[in-house]
Amino acid sequence: MALILADIACVYAAGTSLESAALHGVSLTLSRGDLVLVLGPTGAGKTTLLRAAAGLLSVSQGSVEVDGLPASGRGSTRGAVGLVFQRPESQFFSLSVEDDCAFGPRNLGRAPGEALQDAREALAAVGLDPSTFGPREPWSLSGGEARRAALAGVLAMRPRYLLLDEPTAGLDAAGRQSVCAAVEEARTRAGVLVVTHDAESFLGSADRVLVLRGGRPAFDGDVSALLHALPTLAAADDVDPPEVPRTLMLARERGLLPPGPLTLDVESAADLLAGALPGGERR
Amino acid sequence: MMRITGIGQYVPADSPVHRLDAAAKIGVVAVFTVALFLVHGFAGLAVLAATVAGATAVSRVPVRAVARGLKAVALIMVLTIVANALRWQPADALVRLGPLAVDGTGLRTGVFFAVRIMLLVTGTSLLTLTTSPVQLAGGIERVLAPLKAVRVPVGDLAMTLTIALRFIPTTAEEAEGIMTAQQARGASFDAGGPIARARAYAPVLVPLFFQLFRRADALATAMEARCYRGSGGRTRLVEDRMRTADWVALLATGTLLVVVGVLL
Amino acid sequence: MIRFDSVSFRYRGDAPLALDGVCLALEAGELVAVVGANGSGKSTLARLCDGLLEPTSGSVTVDGLDSVDPASLWKVRSMVGMVFQDPDDQIVGTVVEEDCAFGPENLGLPSDEIRVRVDSSLRAVGLDGLERREPHLLSEGQKQRLAVAGALAMRPRYLVFDEPTAMLDPVGRRAVLEITERLAHAEGHGVLVVSHDIGGVARADRVIGLAGGRVVFDGAPEGLMDDASMLLRVGLSLPPAARLAAALRARGLDVPAPAADAESVVASLWR
Numbered sequence: 001m002a003l004i005l006a007d008i009a010c011v012y013a014a015g016t017s018l019e020s021a022a023l024h025g026v027s028l029t030l031s032r033g034d035l036v037l038v039l040g041p042t043g044a045g046k047t048t049l050l051r052a053a054a055g056l057l058s059v060s061q062g063s064v065e066v067d068g069l070p071a072s073g074r075g076s077t078r079g080a081v082g083l084v085f086q087r088p089e090s091q092f093f094s095l096s097v098e099d100d101c102a103f104g105p106r107n108l109g110r111a112p113g114e115a116l117q118d119a120r121e122a123l124a125a126v127g128l129d130p131s132t133f134g135p136r137e138p139w140s141l142s143g144g145e146a147r148r149a150a151l152a153g154v155l156a157m158r159p160r161y162l163l164l165d166e167p168t169a170g171l172d173a174a175g176r177q178s179v180c181a182a183v184e185e186a187r188t189r190a191g192v193l194v195v196t197h198d199a200e201s202f203l204g205s206a207d208r209v210l211v212l213r214g215g216r217p218a219f220d221g222d223v224s225a226l227l228h229a230l231p232t233l234a235a236a237d238d239v240d241p242p243e244v245p246r247t248l249m250l251a252r253e254r255g256l257l258p259p260g261p262l263t264l265d266v267e268s269a270a271d272l273l274a275g276a277l278p279g280g281e282r283r
Numbered sequence: 284m285m286r287i288t289g290i291g292q293y294v295p296a297d298s299p300v301h302r303l304d305a306a307a308k309i310g311v312v313a314v315f316t317v318a319l320f321l322v323h324g325f326a327g328l329a330v331l332a333a334t335v336a337g338a339t340a341v342s343r344v345p346v347r348a349v350a351r352g353l354k355a356v357a358l359i360m361v362l363t364i365v366a367n368a369l370r371w372q373p374a375d376a377l378v379r380l381g382p383l384a385v386d387g388t389g390l391r392t393g394v395f396f397a398v399r400i401m402l403l404v405t406g407t408s409l410l411t412l413t414t415s416p417v418q419l420a421g422g423i424e425r426v427l428a429p430l431k432a433v434r435v436p437v438g439d440l441a442m443t444l445t446i447a448l449r450f451i452p453t454t455a456e457e458a459e460g461i462m463t464a465q466q467a468r469g470a471s472f473d474a475g476g477p478i479a480r481a482r483a484y485a486p487v488l489v490p491l492f493f494q495l496f497r498r499a500d501a502l503a504t505a506m507e508a509r510c511y512r513g514s515g516g517r518t519r520l521v522e523d524r525m526r527t528a529d530w531v532a533l534l535a536t537g538t539l540l541v542v543v544g545v546l547l
Numbered sequence: 548m549i550r551f552d553s554v555s556f557r558y559r560g561d562a563p564l565a566l567d568g569v570c571l572a573l574e575a576g577e578l579v580a581v582v583g584a585n586g587s588g589k590s591t592l593a594r595l596c597d598g599l600l601e602p603t604s605g606s607v608t609v610d611g612l613d614s615v616d617p618a619s620l621w622k623v624r625s626m627v628g629m630v631f632q633d634p635d636d637q638i639v640g641t642v643v644e645e646d647c648a649f650g651p652e653n654l655g656l657p658s659d660e661i662r663v664r665v666d667s668s669l670r671a672v673g674l675d676g677l678e679r680r681e682p683h684l685l686s687e688g689q690k691q692r693l694a695v696a697g698a699l700a701m702r703p704r705y706l707v708f709d710e711p712t713a714m715l716d717p718v719g720r721r722a723v724l725e726i727t728e729r730l731a732h733a734e735g736h737g738v739l740v741v742s743h744d745i746g747g748v749a750r751a752d753r754v755i756g757l758a759g760g761r762v763v764f765d766g767a768p769e770g771l772m773d774d775a776s777m778l779l780r781v782g783l784s785l786p787p788a789a790r791l792a793a794a795l796r797a798r799g800l801d802v803p804a805p806a807a808d809a810e811s812v813v814a815s816l817w818r
Contacts, residue, residue: 042686042716054467083467090457091464093489103486107469139493142585153468170713172585172743173784197716200787240717243787247809256816266787270794277816280800295679417641449641452683498636504599505637508629509697510621510653520648520661 001067003030003053003081003161003191008062010048022048023215027062030161030191035183037202038195039239040212046195047086049212050163053193054083066161079108082159082190086166088150092138097149098123098130100138104157115156122156123149125189126182144175148182155186162190168198176201200242204264211238227262244269292348293415300342300413305422307529312410314537318544319403327547328398331540335405344412352408353401360397367393416448421523438514446502457494461487549573549596549627549705549737554605555760556591565591567760568605573739575704578731580748580768581741583757584782589741592757593709596739597627609705625654628698632710634690635682643685643693644669644678650701661700668696672726688719695726705737706730712744724750745786749807756781772807788812 010023023045051057055071064071066080094100101119120130126148168176209226211219233239245262257276263269274280368390376384424441465486472483556566566588583589594600598614612619631637640646644665651661669675672692712720728750731738756764758780772789792806806812
């Protein structure tokens with residue numbers, strides 16, 4: 001039971017002079033409860049990957065399967081994959097938050113009462129109390145609240161796989177934290193795929209990381225393998241390294257620290273540095 | 284991303300026609316249109332057609348781009364010919380189809396009108412194909428400048444037009460984005476009758492308008508911050524002026540076309 | 548300098564104060580970051596700098612000129628360049644150079660002078676060579692640099708950036724942050740950056756923290772970085788580098804208190 005992208009390729013404007021490959025040879029497996037990160041610079045094909053995974057874009061090679069069935073966004077896979085776009089708060093159209101969140105479930109054919117129930121439940125899941133936030137106008141919410149309400153609108157469809165495009169972009173620290181907590185909650189219900197530049201917020205809890213460069217996989221592995229490859233990936237501008245491993249990388253560049261593994265953890269990083277420097281003591 | 288490759292969309296190039304001042308080009312097209320309606324024989328049409336063909340060749344605009352405009356009016360042209368040529372039992376019949384027949388005089392009239400439509404479309408689209416929207420807006424502003432005397436805010440209208448042109452691609456991208464997002468939430472835009480379909484677009488149109496109004500407000504603030512206070516007192520990076528070459532082109536084609544229009 | 552003298556502001560008569568008795572000064576050559584949580588009044592503060600909003604009480608002056616006096620308003624606006632969050636909300640032209648020319652055109656400058664300013668402004672932000680490009684074909688980072696060039700073309704003494712990196716990817720963000728720093732330190736503009744981008748805060752000479760419309764912090768960024776409760780108050784979280792610095796101090800290393808980013812941690816270890 002998983003969302004499986006097998007060796008997919010996507011070509012834009014096929015057969016014209018503008019033909020360009022947006023993705024090539026990309027494979028990915030997303031199981032329930034997983035958090036998979038997709039990193040890479042702008043234009044690396046991250047958003048195309050999301051659209052293909054959601055069945056909104058047909059692939060020119062390979063296959064996209066949802067729990068063993070081809071993904072098409074219709075038939076039995078309809079509603080199984082939820083997609084939250086960049087800045088989803090710009091898509092609100094109802095006068096109340098809960099009504100907007102019920103739009104997806106209603107489109108799946110659920111009765112209005114059931115759809116509203118789903119909406120309220122999803123709002124609670126993203127940390128927005130449905131009795132306070134449900135009746136409010138979507139445009140009156142703060143940045144982080146609006147982002148989470150939009151996330152609830154997709155979560156309300158009860159997708160088995162949830163795909164998020166830059167969920168923390170443009171938010172302040174509190175907003176980012178609240179979205180990360182909502183993503184953790186979503187993970188208890190679905191497999192979650194996050195496309196992001198914000199490695200800092202998500203890397204600590206990811207199960208697997210895919211890095212794209214020019215539409216092709218530049219890295220595919222778990223977090224410890226990513227940390228191993230981080231200096232190379234950072235040098236190629238594929239990944240913006242989180243501050244803690246970046247400090248260790250800088251310290252190595254200056255010869256303060258012998259070559260070795262990187263870590264995301266503040267305490268182990270401090271141990272590494274303290275062990276290598278005069279006057280420092282390990283804990 | 285949505286690409287708008289519309290009819291008569293500007294094709295950048297460096298040609299004498301491109302370099303011609305926008306106001307001069309608007310003048311030439313105006314004279315051309317008048318000539319087109321004055322002309323009463325095929326000889327006149329032939330001269331006008333040759334003028335358009337010559338200008339197209341000099342402009343280095345691909346023939347495909349010009350033809351795209353013709354495709355849009357092809358149906359009208361065919362209908363014009365058919366409506367004029369088909370008669371109920373005419374005297375002078377070329378081909379008979381039962382009681383209907385193709386009439387020689389009618390066919391000639393039909394073709395004449397169809398060619399006139401064709402030349403009108405190619406002539407005007409040559410203007411927009413060789414003039415950037417901004418130059419065009421500037422040209423319109425200068426052509427309409429006399430209206431300032433009767434308090435028509437020509438400069439502000441031209442600025443509005445320029446901004447509208449600037450935001451077409453942005454808005455198209457935004458509309459496409461919202462549509463895909465609502466589709467991902469299970470919305471469908473092609474089911475049911477016309478009313479159901481119109482209703483289905485609410486989740487796209489409401490946020491799109493909301494965005495547009497928000498953007499308009501933000502843009503007004505940004506323009507004010509850059510010292511925009513109406514078109515009065517503004518200067519331009521490229522001061523378009525009618526130079527000698529533009530006057531010569533305007534007067535020469537003008538004379539030619541009027542002579543053709545009146546005589547042929 | 549730009550000077551706020553007990554400035555208060557409310558959007559409507561019955562609305563709560565968005566800014567409450569704010570006093571501050573921005574000198575030429577200085578890079579100042581303004582931080583604050585959502586709704587702390589930081590965007591309001593930015594708009595007061597060049598008379599886009601009128602103080603409810605108190606006054607804003609730019610080199611001694613009143614920002615809302617009709618006689619000096621337009622002079623003030625030409626002296627203070629603004630760059631906003633969403634580049635698409637501020638690009639007016641249909642090609643790059645034409646947008647950059649918009650400000651000088653409004654100032655009524657002669658064409659050849661506009662040309663000189665456009666060319667130098669586009670060069671200053673690294674957009675030379677793209678003069679004829681249409682804005683929607685630029686990346687978000689390039690669009691934001693175009694917005695900066697458009698402000699620079701007015702030859703302002705001060706530049707005010709309102710969340711300039713919020714819409715950008717890391718590459719675009721770094722480019723804009725570098726530009727803000729260069730404009731202040733190499734070219735002597737007074738630069739005010741409203742942001743919740745910790746990287747931008749770390750580069751500033753001085754940080755002004757807002758909470759509930761009041762100035763709750765005004766000092767060097769180092770003084771902010773170790774104060775977890777103050778950071779929280781102004782909408783920032785303790786930067787990972789500051790946590791690492793604290794962990795290093797706990798291990799007996801001489802890392803001075805403030806550390807906003809990896810560079811400052813490593814620099815203090817290097818000494």
